[in-house]
Amino acid sequence: MTGLYLHIPFCAVKCGYCDFYSLPFNREEVDRYVTALKNRKELKNRCFDTVYFGGGTPSIIGGDRIADLLSHINDKKNAEITVECNPNVYHPDFFKQIQAAGVNRVSLGLQSANPAQLRFLGRKHSAKDFEQAVLAAFDSGIHNLSADIMLGLPEQTEKTLAETIAFCAALPLTHISAYMLKIEPKTPFANLSKTLFPNDDRVADLYLFLCDALESAGFEQYEISNFAKPGFHSRHNLLYWKLEDYIGLGPAAHSFFNGKRMFFPRDIQYFINGGEMIEDEPAYLLQEYIMLGLRLKEGIRLSECIKRGLKAPERFLDTCRKMEKHQLMQMQGDRIALTRKGFLVQNAILCDLL
Numbered sequence: 281m282t283g284l285y286l287h288i289p290f291c292a293v294k295c296g297y298c299d300f301y302s303l304p305f306n307r308e309e310v311d312r313y314v315t316a317l318k319n320r321k322e323l324k325n326r327c328f329d330t331v332y333f334g335g336g337t338p339s340i341i342g343g344d345r346i347a348d349l350l351s352h353i354n355d356k357k358n359a360e361i362t363v364e365c366n367p368n369v370y371h372p373d374f375f376k377q378i379q380a381a382g383v384n385r386v387s388l389g390l391q392s393a394n395p396a397q398l399r400f401l402g403r404k405h406s407a408k409d410f411e412q413a414v415l416a417a418f419d420s421g422i423h424n425l426s427a428d429i430m431l432g433l434p435e436q437t438e439k440t441l442a443e444t445i446a447f448c449a450a451l452p453l454t455h456i457s458a459y460m461l462k463i464e465p466k467t468p469f470a471n472l473s474k475t476l477f478p479n480d481d482r483v484a485d486l487y488l489f490l491c492d493a494l495e496s497a498g499f500e501q502y503e504i505s506n507f508a509k510p511g512f513h514s515r516h517n518l519l520y521w522k523l524e525d526y527i528g529l530g531p532a533a534h535s536f537f538n539g540k541r542m543f544f545p546r547d548i549q550y551f552i553n554g555g556e557m558i559e560d561e562p563a564y565l566l567q568e569y570i571m572l573g574l575r576l577k578e579g580i581r582l583s584e585c586i587k588r589g590l591k592a593p594e595r596f597l598d599t600c601r602k603m604e605k606h607q608l609m610q611m612q613g614d615r616i617a618l619t620r621k622g623f624l625v626q627n628a629i630l631c632d633l634l
Contacts, residue, residue, distance in 0.1 A: 282537075283330040283519040286317060286349065287530025288338040289548060292369055296402050299464035301532035301546045302336045309548070313530075314345050316552045318352040322527050327354050330516035330526075331361045339365035343377025350381045360385055360424075360515040367413040368405040375420035385424040385514075386417045387457070393447040394440045397433045407447060418452045424512055426455035431490065432483045433461060434476045441486060442493060449497040454512035456499050458490055484624050491620055504575050504623045521572045523565065539563055566590060567634055574626060579610070579617025599632050 290310060291302045303309070317323075331353060333346060346363060350356070362385040363378055375386070392398055393407040414425055427448050431441075448456060460483060463469050478486070491501055499507035503521065506514065519526050520536075528535045532546045541560035544551055566588040573580035586593055600616055603609035608622035608629060622629060 281329045281519060281524045282326070283332065283516050283524065283526035284323075284328040284353065285332045285334060285516075285526060285528040285530075285533055286338075287336065287528065287533040288333055288341055288364075289313075289336045289531055290340050291335065291337045292340060292366075293402065293404060296468035297461060297463065299467055300336065303548060305340050310341050310345070312552050313548060314341065314349060316554070317349055317529055319554075320529055322529060323353055325354070326527075328356065328527075329359055330519060331356065331359055332516045333363040335364055337366050337369050338363050339370040339374060342371055343374045343381070346378050346383070347381035350383075356382055362387055362426075362514075362516060364389070365413065365417075366405065367410040370413065375417045375422060379420045379422050384422060385426070386422050387426040387428065387455075388413055388417075390427045390444070390448070391430045392433060392436075392440070393444040394436075397436065397440070400434055401430070411447075411451060414451045414453065423452065424455070425451075425453050426457060426514070427451075427453050428457045428459065431458060431460045431486050432478055434478075436478065436486060438486065438489050441490060445490070445493045445497060449499075455506070455508045455514060456494055457506050458487075458494070459505055460487070487624060488620060501620075502577050504626065521575050523569055523572060534560070536563065539565065570633060571630055574616075574618050574630070577617060579615055581614050582616060583614050596633065603629060603632075 287301070289302050290305045292305060294302055331350070338346065350361070359382075361383045363383050364387045365374075366389055388410060390407075390410045391401055391403055393410075395406065398406065410427075417425055429444055429448070461477070463472075463477070494507045495501060498509055500510070501507050502513050503517070506517065508514070518524075523536070525537045526535060527537055528544070531544055531548045531551050534541065534543045535557060541563050542557040543560050544555065544557060547555075566585065569588050570580055570585065582593060582597070585596070590596060600609055600611055603622065604611050607619055608625065610617050610619055618626060618629065
C-alpha cells in the first residue's frame with residue numbers, strides 16, 4: 281500500500297489557531313505551484329492506493345486544477361481520492377469537476393454548528409454553508425463525506441456539542457474527525473488568555489461525551505479522533521497509523537518510504553524551484569509502531585512488537601497490566617489497546633511504555 285499526499289498551501293484567510301504552512305491565494309503562484317507538482321519525479325512510474333489533497337484549502341485552487349493534477353498521476357483504479365474543502369470556498373461546479381476527475385471522498389471543515397463558536401474561530405462559513413456544501417458534494421456523486429469538528433472551544437458545553445453532532449447526523453456524512461483545539465506557539469491564539477478555554481478535565485468530559493454521542497448516531501470510533509460509519513474508515517490516514525508507505529509533496533510535506541522519513545522545508549519557492557526531499561531523523565520502527573498503533577481502537581500486537589525488536593516483552597507486559605488495572609488498557613491474548621480513558625492520557629502511557 282502506498283499513499284500520496286499533495287499539500288495545497290493556499291487559503292483565503294488563515295485561521296487564528298492554524299500552524300500549518302499556508303499562504304494567501306495568488307493565481308500566478310498557484311499556477312507555478314501546480315506545474316511544479318505535476319513535474320515531480322516522485323509521481324512518475326508509480327501507482328497509489330490513496331491520494332489526499334490537504335492544506336491549506338485545496339478547494340480554493342478550483343476543480344480544473346485538481347483534475348489536471350490527477351491526470352498526471354498513474355493508474356488510480358480503486359484508489360481512495362480525498363479533497364479537503366472549506367464550506368464557503370469552492371466554485372459552483374467544483375464538486376462535479378472533481379467527481380468526474382476521480383475524486384470519491386471529500387473532507388469538509390465544520391468545526392462547530394454554533395454561530396458564536398464559529399465567530400470565535402474566525403471561520404467565515406455558517407452551518408447553512410456547510411449543509412449546502414455537503415448536499416452539493418453528495419448530489420455530484422461523492423458519497424464518502426467527512427466533517428471536522430473541534431473540542432475545547434470557549435463556552436463549549438455538552439448541549440452545544442450535542443447540537444453540532446445532531447446537525448452532522450442529519451446530513452449524509454460517513455465520517456467525523458473530532459480534534460481538540462491546540463494552541464500553537466506563534467499563532468494569534470497563543471496571545472489569548474488561557475482562562476478563555478476549558479481546562480483539561482473539562483475537555484476530557486467533553487471528549488467522552490462526544491464519543492458516546494457519535495456512536496449513538498452510528499459513527500463507530502476507530503482511532504482517537506476519528507469515527508466512521510461501517511466501511512468508511514479513512515484509508516489514507518490508516519496508512520500513517522499502520523506505518524505503510526506514503527509520499528508527501530509540497531512545502532512542509534512529510535514522507536515515509538522504504539523505512540525512511542523525509543520532508544520538504546516550509547518554503548514554497550524551494551519546492552517550485554525543484555528542491556529535493558530532505559532526509560529526516562531515522563525512523564524508530566518499534567517505537568513508532570507502538571505510538572501510532574495505540575492511536576487505533578484495534579491497538580497493537582505483542583508478537584509484532586517482538587518482531588520489530590522489543591527486547592524486554594515481560595517488562596513491557598507488566599506495564600500494560602498496571603494500565604489495565606486502572607482501566608486505561610485492554611489486553612486480549614496478543615492484542616493490546618487503549619480504552620477511551622487511556623486515549624485521554626496517551627502521552628503519559630507512552631512515556632511509561634517506551
